[in-house]
Amino acid sequence: MEQKKLLEARGLTVEFPLAGHKKVHAVSDVSxxxxxxxxxxxxxxxxxxxxxxxxxMIRLQEPTAGEICFRGTPITGLSPKAFRDYRRQMQIVxxxxxxxxxxxxxxxxxxxxxxxxxxxxxxxxxxxxxxVELLEAxxxxxxxxxxxxxxxxxxxxxxxxxARAIALNPAFIVCDxxxxxxxxxxxxxxxxxxxxxxxxxxxxxxxISHDLSVVRFIANRVxxxxxxxxxxxxxxETVYSKPLHPYTRFLLDAIPKADPHQRRKExxxxxxxxxxxxxxxxGCRFHTRCPxxxxxxxxxxxxxxxxxxxxxxxHIYGE
Amino acid sequence: xxxxxxxxxxxCASFFTDHGEIRAVNDVSFQVPKxxxxxxxxxxxxxxxxxxxxIxxxxxxxxxxxxxxxxxxxxxxTALSETEMSNVRxxxxxxxxxxxxxxxxxxxxxxxxxREVVLLHRRxxxxxxxxxxxxMFEKVGISExxxxxxxxxxxxxxxxxxxxMIAMAMICxxxxxxxxxPTTALDVTVEAQILELMKNLRDxxxxxxxxxxHNLGVVAELCDYVHVMYAGRIVEQAETxxxxxxxxxxxxxxxxxxxxxxxxxxTVLDTxxxxxxxxxxxxxxxxxxxxxxxxxxxxxxxVPELTEVLPGHFVRCHLAQQGV
Numbered sequence: 001m002e003q004k005k006l007l008e009a010r011g012l013t014v015e016f017p018l019a020g021h022k023k024v025h026a027v028s029d030v031s032x033x034x035x036x037x038x039x040x041x042x043x044x045x046x047x048x049x050x051x052x053x054x055x056x057m058i059r060l061q062e063p064t065a066g067e068i069c070f071r072g073t074p075i076t077g078l079s080p081k082a083f084r085d086y087r088r089q090m091q092i093v094x095x096x097x098x099x100x101x102x103x104x105x106x107x108x109x110x111x112x113x114x115x116x117x118x119x120x121x122x123x124x125x126x127x128x129x130x131x132v133e134l135l136e137a138x139x140x141x142x143x144x145x146x147x148x149x150x151x152x153x154x155x156x157x158x159x160x161x162x163a164r165a166i167a168l169n170p171a172f173i174v175c176d177x178x179x180x181x182x183x184x185x186x187x188x189x190x191x192x193x194x195x196x197x198x199x200x201x202x203x204x205x206x207x208i209s210h211d212l213s214v215v216r217f218i219a220n221r222v223x224x225x226x227x228x229x230x231x232x233x234x235x236x237e238t239v240y241s242k243p244l245h246p247y248t249r250f251l252l253d254a255i256p257k258a259d260p261h262q263r264r265k266e267x268x269x270x271x272x273x274x275x276x277x278x279x280x281x282x283g284c285r286f287h288t289r290c291p292x293x294x295x296x297x298x299x300x301x302x303x304x305x306x307x308x309x310x311x312x313x314x315h316i317y318g319e
Numbered sequence: 320x321x322x323x324x325x326x327x328x329x330x331c332a333s334f335f336t337d338h339g340e341i342r343a344v345n346d347v348s349f350q351v352p353k354x355x356x357x358x359x360x361x362x363x364x365x366x367x368x369x370x371x372x373x374i375x376x377x378x379x380x381x382x383x384x385x386x387x388x389x390x391x392x393x394x395x396x397t398a399l400s401e402t403e404m405s406n407v408r409x410x411x412x413x414x415x416x417x418x419x420x421x422x423x424x425x426x427x428x429x430x431x432x433x434r435e436v437v438l439l440h441r442r443x444x445x446x447x448x449x450x451x452x453x454x455m456f457e458k459v460g461i462s463e464x465x466x467x468x469x470x471x472x473x474x475x476x477x478x479x480x481x482x483x484m485i486a487m488a489m490i491c492x493x494x495x496x497x498x499x500x501p502t503t504a505l506d507v508t509v510e511a512q513i514l515e516l517m518k519n520l521r522d523x524x525x526x527x528x529x530x531x532x533h534n535l536g537v538v539a540e541l542c543d544y545v546h547v548m549y550a551g552r553i554v555e556q557a558e559t560x561x562x563x564x565x566x567x568x569x570x571x572x573x574x575x576x577x578x579x580x581x582x583x584x585x586t587v588l589d590t591x592x593x594x595x596x597x598x599x600x601x602x603x604x605x606x607x608x609x610x611x612x613x614x615x616x617x618x619x620x621x622v623p624e625l626t627e628v629l630p631g632h633f634v635r636c637h638l639a640q641q642g643v
Contacts, residue, residue: 256536
């Protein structure tokens, strides 16, 4: 099946200035395609730039360099006015359902806001009707219309956040750690809902998460990030059954398995911690923690290349 | 020789609010055998952190231990005066928290903070105390201990801060370490390091550990015994292998099934319907009944007792007790 590109990022770089001419290199020269109707997961540890990349893809954060195209049209240089029509195509669901809903607005107000901004409905009644429709789509009811965020549990709040995100029938939604603030038993309800909505409305997700088992469930493709760079990108099945990049292997191995029979005598432990994004290591950014690092890794930066049906940026697979 | 480090019996702790008494810990009993790691699992609000704080006697007003006994190697902690209790804290029992940033003093060098514990509990000079701290830093895997000694908390990464917390907790070689979600704020690769460290410290120093977590993976990896809590009560307790192989309480089964698989892609994830009940308005009978697929008439009427279904395996469920 020929898949069409929905969103294309070319050479995206995001840097944040610090005092004294220093910079945080959050995202460095990343190129990434998001296909129509797919769920692309972005995984990595905190500080690897995954949220920054996600926000940049929908221009909530302006890139320092690089270009983003939406269905072939460059959107990076557009004026706010010209961007308006694209903005409604791209939405976001945030991690913290406590912080992302206005405590002084009712649920109706929160979900209706995008509808009113874009004058989608003709009357107030029509807007309310549409809001109820949206609430029902996410498993809430008309009874919830005039309640405030604090009257809801974490899972219900996240449902409100999702209703707001799908209000304008967007093509693309960035889900930024949508379940990590929730209890285990509620997490799955939200994940099932997200998957169901994706199928029902033909949505495309960029699903940002640090939880690899959650990603396994929801994503078609997975993209592993380390310190502002992509290490490995491929079909979820391919990457999980045989991870090639050393970092991907460490990540998958580090997850504690909920089965005491699988306790390892010797853990495959990753030494050290994430290097600073202010002063990223030269060459391969992972080389300071990588047990296979050679002289080449310390000097030459590996590029993404096709290996066994996915792309990997690692010198082990070079030539 | 005493075989158990800690013995908690019929512990009840409540918050006294304007809306009445809220029972956060309800008739909780368990033992911590010497040199063992026991796990307490449950979701937010199930009373697992309150249990930990009760043992440390760190519950603040309007919370209070209502009844029950907590004995540490034969010493009854609930009967101690506040002064006696503060000698126990840090010396015999230590607690590490989830968020290492907020539990360290931001305007004090981390070395000094750990040294303070030594100076408080031991009659040593500052110099000797510092040497002791540096040895402990090395033991918990802090590289360049001399340099880190002079750092402020904000200069350290999350993993290093948690190592400092562990050093602080372990420096007096306590009999019991309570770790309240010690790795929840950390990345998986760092989490693996910290879990490994805790296991090694248990083996080396012989401290018993209570590990509080919502993550079944962490518990399966580390613990010898597991207690599952729901709405303030222990609903199931068993040895780790037994619990994971033969969970009996519907809530435990639900939690186990809810784990997303890493091995294969699932089409739908198993869920436990509904949400954790409000402790201020608990349902009649079994607290889990409204979310339980198998519950029958009796479940809505009386609270099931924690009953031994197999040697060492306790379940609080009417159905499991009948062998259904």
